[in-house]
Amino acid sequence: MPSFDVVSEIEQHEASNAVDQANREIERRYDLKGKNASFELNESVITLTANEEFHIDQMKPILESCLLKRKIKVSCLEYGALTGAGKLVKMAATLQQGIDKDLGKKMVKMVKDNKLKVQAAIQGETIRVTGKKRDDLQEVMALWKGDESITMPLQFKNFKD
Incomplete structure (x- = not known):
C-alpha cells in the first residue's frame, strides 16, 4: 500500500548560509556600519543584535531576503520581543519546524x-x-x-x- x-523541516546548513550572507550584507551597508549590527544562529534561533531598535527594524528585511534566496520560507520565521536597553538591543527570531x-x-x-x-x-x-x-x-x-x-x-x- x-x-x-x-x-x-528547515535545512540547518542553508539557514547557516543565509545568516552568514546577511552578516556580509550588513558589513557592506553604509547605514549599519559601526552600529554593532550582527546576526547569530544557535540551533533554530537567529539573534539580531544592534545599537538601537531602529537598526533591528532595518535588519529584518535583510535577513528575510537572504532566507528567501536560500529557499527558506519567511513564514516559518517568528520574531520575539526586544530585549536589552542602552548600548545593545537584541531580538530573537525562531525558525519554526x-x-x-x-x-x-x-x-x-x-x-x-x-x-x-x-x-x-x-x-x-x-x-x-x-x-x-x-x-x-x-x-x-x-x-x-x-x-x-x-x-x-x-x-x-x-x-x-
Whole structure:
C-alpha cells in the first residue's frame, strides 16, 4: 500500500548560509556600519543584535531576503520581543519546524473534506498518508501545495510504493 510522510523541516546548513550572507550584507551597508549590527544562529534561533531598535527594524528585511534566496520560507520565521536597553538591543527570531497539532488537524480535515480515497494520520510532528493508488497520494500533495492557508514549508518524504 503506497504511503508518504509530510514533514516541515528547515535545512540547518542553508539557514547557516543565509545568516552568514546577511552578516556580509550588513558589513557592506553604509547605514549599519559601526552600529554593532550582527546576526547569530544557535540551533533554530537567529539573534539580531544592534545599537538601537531602529537598526533591528532595518535588519529584518535583510535577513528575510537572504532566507528567501536560500529557499527558506519567511513564514516559518517568528520574531520575539526586544530585549536589552542602552548600548545593545537584541531580538530573537525562531525558525519554526515541525507540523503543530492545529495545522495537522486542518490538513487532515482538508483531505476528508475533499473526499480523497486516502487515510491521513498525525504522528507527532509528521503526517502519514496512505492510500491504494499512487495517483491518490499525488492528489493530496497537490492539494496541500496549492493551499494558501498552509504557510509552513512542507516536504514529502518516505514515499513508498
